[in-house]
Amino acid sequence: xxxxxxxxxxxxxxxxxxxxxxxxxxxxxxxxxxxxxxxxxxxxxxxxxxxxxxxxxxxxxxxxxxxxxxxxxxxxxxxxxxxxxxxxxxxxxxxxxxxxxxxxxxxxxxxxxxxxxxxxxxxxxxxxxxxxxxxxxxxxxxxxxxxxxxxxxxxxxxxxxxxxxxxxxxxxxxxxxxxxxxxxxxxxxxxxxxxxxxxxxxxxxxxxxxxxxxxxxxxxxxxxxxxxxxxxxxxxxxxxxxxxxxxxxxxxxxxxxxxxxxxxxxxxxxxxxxxxxxxxxxxxxxxxxxxxxxxxxxxxxxxxxxxxxxxxxxxxxxxxxxxxxxxxxxxxxxxxxxxxxxxxxxxxxxxxxxxxxxxxxxxxxxxxxxxxxxxxxxxxxxxxxxxxxxxxxxxxxxxxxxxxxxxxxxxxxxxxxxxxxxxxxxxxxxxxxxxxxxxxxxxxxxxxxxxxxxxxxxxxxx
Numbered sequence: 001x002x003x004x005x006x007x008x009x010x011x012x013x014x015x016x017x018x019x020x021x022x023x024x025x026x027x028x029x030x031x032x033x034x035x036x037x038x039x040x041x042x043x044x045x046x047x048x049x050x051x052x053x054x055x056x057x058x059x060x061x062x063x064x065x066x067x068x069x070x071x072x073x074x075x076x077x078x079x080x081x082x083x084x085x086x087x088x089x090x091x092x093x094x095x096x097x098x099x100x101x102x103x104x105x106x107x108x109x110x111x112x113x114x115x116x117x118x119x120x121x122x123x124x125x126x127x128x129x130x131x132x133x134x135x136x137x138x139x140x141x142x143x144x145x146x147x148x149x150x151x152x153x154x155x156x157x158x159x160x161x162x163x164x165x166x167x168x169x170x171x172x173x174x175x176x177x178x179x180x181x182x183x184x185x186x187x188x189x190x191x192x193x194x195x196x197x198x199x200x201x202x203x204x205x206x207x208x209x210x211x212x213x214x215x216x217x218x219x220x221x222x223x224x225x226x227x228x229x230x231x232x233x234x235x236x237x238x239x240x241x242x243x244x245x246x247x248x249x250x251x252x253x254x255x256x257x258x259x260x261x262x263x264x265x266x267x268x269x270x271x272x273x274x275x276x277x278x279x280x281x282x283x284x285x286x287x288x289x290x291x292x293x294x295x296x297x298x299x300x301x302x303x304x305x306x307x308x309x310x311x312x313x314x315x316x317x318x319x320x321x322x323x324x325x326x327x328x329x330x331x332x333x334x335x336x337x338x339x340x341x342x343x344x345x346x347x348x349x350x351x352x353x354x355x356x357x358x359x360x361x362x363x364x365x366x367x368x369x370x371x372x373x374x375x376x377x378x379x380x381x382x383x384x385x386x387x388x389x390x391x392x393x394x395x396x397x398x399x400x401x402x403x404x405x406x407x408x409x410x411x412x413x414x415x416x417x418x419x420x421x422x423x424x425x426x427x428x429x430x431x432x433x434x435x436x437x438x439x440x441x442x443x444x445x446x447x448x449x450x451x452x453x454x455x456x457x458x459x460x461x462x
Contacts, residue, residue, distance in 0.1 A: 211256020
């Protein structure tokens with residue numbers, strides 16, 4: 001009998017494995033698209049098939065050993081006389097598995113919600129400049145930047161042109177040897193450095209907090225600095241405008257303070273940045289273009305490309321939109337969220353299958369009790385409530401396990417981000433309510449079916 005039960009278990013696992021291989025093969029393109037990988041099934045490696053065989057053998061043994069040993073231990077005389085009763089304890093292993101499954105599912109759902117909440121929180125963060133219609137193209141290939149700039153403006157496709165050492169979505173260089181009055185000699189302060197021309201601020205739409213912007217009218221601005229707010233906070237300057245900064249043996253004047261711009265990761269603190277005005281062509285790497293509003297983007301880029309090809313005939317016309325480049329910074333987190341959501345749906349589905357099986361088992365065990373209740377006048381709704389309440393308790397137990405576990409792990413995950421969202425109570429409440437709703441939806445079939453059964457059928461042998 002043990003051999004029979006185990007062979008049935010191995011047969012089920014074997015068929016399941018074949019179905020799983022088919023499903024994995026069919027879903028692999030979708031998984032690769034979501035995960036950003038290029039995975040493929042290894043059909044020819046004997047080690048892979050040996051591993052799969054061992055895994056199936058182990059699964060079949062674990063899954064089949066309990067019913068094999070449990071059922072083969074029954075007293076045949078009691079079973080045939082009809083005096084054997086499995087008792088409510090027979091459902092305990094099933095209930096434990098349901099609790100574990102739902103605890104895992106709820107944890108994954110809460111984690112998925114928190115991941116997407118963190119992404120949206122960072123996306124809503126003010127960036128400090130205007131990304132709309134802001135495009136960057138490579139500077140190095142252009143011969144004669146001044147003429148290139150003038151001709152671009154004459155096309156009517158752009159409203160502003162500016163050169164800089166890096167785009168608004170990155171800081172490519174830094175300096176750590178700035179000195180100012182009141183600086184702590186024991187601290188090594190690091191600043192991002194961005195070289196810009198006088199038009200940079202108007203093109204990207206930054207906002208001045210105090211002082212003034214760079215200007216072509218003042219030749220002395222080539223010895224001036226603009227700092228962002230993060231840099232001023234790091235330096236500890238109370239009235240920064242007009243202060244003298246020593247750098248490379250030269251005195252520089254602070255002309256103004258720019259409101260913080262998110263130029264690096266949207267999840268990290270603002271990088272302290274110093275902006276310098278430079279008119280040397282070798283200092284720039286990027287040309288920033290502000291496409292004119294009201295003109296189709298494709299048409300505007302066609303005009304820009306024609307001018308670019310005139311001044312850089314041998315270089316490919318590569319352009320990058322600032323909003324697209326900024327969106328790239330969320331790819332890793334969005335991928336994590338998508339994968340977590342896929343596995344959360346699978347976990348819920350598997351949990352509901354287990355719940356459905358337990359509901360069927362419990363309803364069959366209590367069929368005579370339900371018949372007696374109906375004879376005594378119990379309504380269908382009261383019987384449904386009685387059967388469903390047991391499963392609500394199971395899911396409630398799973399929530400008691402999942403909520404603190406998910407809170408701990410998601411709290412630890414959020415600590416990786418300086419600019420982060422909070423763990424709102426509604427995330428746990430919404431997930432708990434959803435879990436209870438799914439539970440009631442899953443068990444209602446068997447509960448209502450048992451409640452509608454004619455009591456004559458269940459009690460005729462009593």
